[in-house]
Amino acid sequence: xxxxxxxxxxxxxxxxxxxxxxxxxxxxxxxxxxxxxxxxxxxxxxxxxxxxxxxxxxxxxxxxxxxxxxxxxxxxxxxxxxxxxxxxxxxxxxxxxxxxxxxxxxxxxxxxxxxxxxxxxxxxxxxxxxxxxxxxxxxxxxxxxxxxxxxxxxxxxxxxxxxxxxxxxxxxxxxxxxxxxxxxxxxxxxxxxxxxxxxxxxxxxxxxxxxxxxxxxxxxxxxxxxxxxxxxxxxxxxxxxxxxxxxxxxxxxxxxxxxxxxxxxxxxxxxxxxxxxxxxxxx
Amino acid sequence: xxxxxxxxxxxxxxxxxxxxxxxxxxxxxxxxxxxxxxxxxxxxxxxxxxxxxxxxxxxxxxxxxxxxxxxxxxxxxxxxxxxxxxxxxxxxxxxxxxxxxxxxxxxxxxxxxxxxxxxxxxxxxxxxxxxxxxxxxxxxxxxxxxxxxxxxxxxxxxxxxxxxxxxxxxxxxxxxxxxxxxxxxxxxxxxxxxxxxxxxxxxxxxxxxxxxxxxxxxxxxxxxxxxxxxxxxxxxxxxxxxxxxxxxxxxxxxxxxxxxxxxxxxxxxxxxxxxxxxxxxxxxxxxxxxxxxxxxxxxxxxxxxxxxxxxxxxxxxxxxxxxxxxxxxxxxxxxxxxxxxxxxxxxxxxxx
Numbered sequence: 001x002x003x004x005x006x007x008x009x010x011x012x013x014x015x016x017x018x019x020x021x022x023x024x025x026x027x028x029x030x031x032x033x034x035x036x037x038x039x040x041x042x043x044x045x046x047x048x049x050x051x052x053x054x055x056x057x058x059x060x061x062x063x064x065x066x067x068x069x070x071x072x073x074x075x076x077x078x079x080x081x082x083x084x085x086x087x088x089x090x091x092x093x094x095x096x097x098x099x100x101x102x103x104x105x106x107x108x109x110x111x112x113x114x115x116x117x118x119x120x121x122x123x124x125x126x127x128x129x130x131x132x133x134x135x136x137x138x139x140x141x142x143x144x145x146x147x148x149x150x151x152x153x154x155x156x157x158x159x160x161x162x163x164x165x166x167x168x169x170x171x172x173x174x175x176x177x178x179x180x181x182x183x184x185x186x187x188x189x190x191x192x193x194x195x196x197x198x199x200x201x202x203x204x205x206x207x208x209x210x211x212x213x214x215x216x217x218x219x220x221x222x223x224x225x226x227x228x229x230x231x232x233x234x235x236x237x238x239x240x241x242x243x244x245x246x247x248x249x250x251x252x253x254x255x256x257x258x259x260x261x262x263x264x265x266x267x268x269x270x271x272x273x274x275x276x277x278x279x280x281x282x283x
Numbered sequence: 284x285x286x287x288x289x290x291x292x293x294x295x296x297x298x299x300x301x302x303x304x305x306x307x308x309x310x311x312x313x314x315x316x317x318x319x320x321x322x323x324x325x326x327x328x329x330x331x332x333x334x335x336x337x338x339x340x341x342x343x344x345x346x347x348x349x350x351x352x353x354x355x356x357x358x359x360x361x362x363x364x365x366x367x368x369x370x371x372x373x374x375x376x377x378x379x380x381x382x383x384x385x386x387x388x389x390x391x392x393x394x395x396x397x398x399x400x401x402x403x404x405x406x407x408x409x410x411x412x413x414x415x416x417x418x419x420x421x422x423x424x425x426x427x428x429x430x431x432x433x434x435x436x437x438x439x440x441x442x443x444x445x446x447x448x449x450x451x452x453x454x455x456x457x458x459x460x461x462x463x464x465x466x467x468x469x470x471x472x473x474x475x476x477x478x479x480x481x482x483x484x485x486x487x488x489x490x491x492x493x494x495x496x497x498x499x500x501x502x503x504x505x506x507x508x509x510x511x512x513x514x515x516x517x518x519x520x521x522x523x524x525x526x527x528x529x530x531x532x533x534x535x536x537x538x539x540x541x542x543x544x545x546x547x548x549x550x551x552x553x554x555x556x557x558x559x560x561x562x563x564x565x566x567x568x569x570x571x572x573x574x575x576x577x578x579x580x581x582x583x584x585x586x587x588x589x590x591x592x593x594x595x596x597x598x599x600x601x602x603x604x605x606x607x608x609x610x611x612x613x614x615x616x617x618x619x620x621x622x623x624x625x626x627x628x629x630x631x632x633x634x635x
Contacts, residue, residue, distance in 0.1 A: 063607025181613025
């Protein structure tokens with residue numbers, strides 16, 4: 001799954017970012033005191049932030065009131081993970097940016113999340129398929145990151161791990177209920193596993209930022225998470241009497257380098273428009 | 284602390300932060316002495332519990348009131364839920380998600396309280412979706428700007444708390460206990476609404492204008508939340524007298540409205556918001572603020588269905604419910620399969 005290697009996104013400083021977009025190899029403008037793995041962490045924070053934004057859309061739209069609460073809770077956890085990382089990233093990339101600078105004032109090309117999390121909300125089965133894969137990935141990711149050489153990263157991962165285990169449990173229970181529920185729910189859940197498939201490979205891609213972070217023992221090489229994540233998902237899919245689809249004719253690429261799919265622009269427009277309409281305002 | 288730029292956390296902002304809450308939540312159980320008779324329990328200000336005998340009309344009145352309250356929480360998720368994706372900062376987004384989540388939770392407590400009276404949630408939801416039961420008419424007004432999230436918290440939740448604090452000593456036990464918790468959480472909501480407006484009023488010119496506009500639009504509908512006048516001549520109609528005799532209602536609509544106005548006017552001054560009522564002034568003889576008349580024609584019009592969002596709120600709720608039908612069916616089917624499997628397993632084990 002990790003055949004595609006994108007180039008790095010060395011956004012060492014805001015000014016450097018202005019000069020060259022993520023993915024440009026000539027970008028070398030590191031600020032004094034900056035740590036080189038900020039871009040790697042930005043990828044993790046952006047995954048959590050964008051998925052929190054999507055999950056928040058479920059509130060008042062879920063199949064039952066309990067689920068409005070549960071998906072809201074998961075959105076809050078992911079938002080908390082992003083908020084735990086952004087100010088730290090601002091302190092190590094030399095820009096001193098705060099959480100809202102990252103969330104509200106960055107253009108699409110400077111976001112480093114994978115395409116999986118930015119996709120529009122489908123039906124409830126689509127969301128449970130996405131949540132199953134993403135939380136299985138996050139369980140493995142944060143388990144590995146608790147051993148990070150960077151204490152802040154290890155701390156954020158330790159807290160996140162408790163949360164994402166619950167997210168995985170929640171998604172697993174629903175995938176089993178839907179897979180082994182009615183004929184319709186089985187059909188929809190199987191279709192959802194197919195829908196999510198093209199967006200999975202990207203989670204396990206290497207790029208310059210993740211290789212660098214792994215070399216420094218701050219981060220983890222994404223490809224090393226692959227087998228354990230697939231094993232976790234496969235167990236649930238089997239219990240749900242579903243089939244894990246193999247292979248997709250196409251796959252998404254480029255999220256970590258700021259190349260996004262169509263839904264990302266609309267997501268950011270909605271999320272950022274009030275903050276951007278009132279420059280310099282505090283809320 | 285007045286006149287500075289700091290919100291004093293010790294100063295009460297709503298009825299759940301005053302002595303009224305402590306008084307309403309203090310309950311002395313004297314059931315052993317009073318016995319189980321409904322009238323005797325009511326006369327002694329004791330709580331009626333689900334298994335007690337109670338008049339059918341008491342049961343029906345409570346089902347209607349608790350259901351309407353539950354529906355209001357669920358429909359009330361929409362006006363602010365509308366702003367979750369657009370909250371202007373991550374802190375605001377987190378608080379708003381938590382608030383809308385609390386409202387879902389309040390809906391669940393209340394549906395559970397109603398279920399103790401022998402009706403199930405599904406039936407109550409059907410009545411909501413079919414327009415046979417109502418929700419608070421305040422949610423038929425639109426949330427046009429971010430400041431509306433502040434105004435709803437400050438005014439709408441503030442008015443709701445004023446109504447709900449006396450319900451903490453409602454004669455029906457499960458409802459009273461639900462209200463004790465709901466009021467505490469609503470108190471946080473009201474405080475966050477005040478804080479949103481506080482920040483806006485200390486922000487840019489356009490932020491201040493946004494806050495004032497929201498207060499202009501929400502002030503009168505918030506006053507209407509206490510219901511039509513029910514003192515003096517108006518007291519002859521409606522449910523007030525019976526509900527008071529049963530200990531379901533403790534104060535008249537007009538009393539609660541007055542308490543609310545008296546509490547909010549100083550807060551508006553602190554915020555720097557001008558309340559949209561030319562007749563609003565302190566009356567030293569009464570020891571209360573005088574205020575103008577709610578537009579009751581508008582109130583009845585919106586209540587009858589002709590408000591900006593009546594159709595939208597129910598359509599949204601019905602759509603979410605209908606779109607989720609296959610999920611709920613699947614969960615039921617899975618639970619039934621699991622029960623059968625467990626039964627078969629037990630039979631196998633006992634045969635072996």
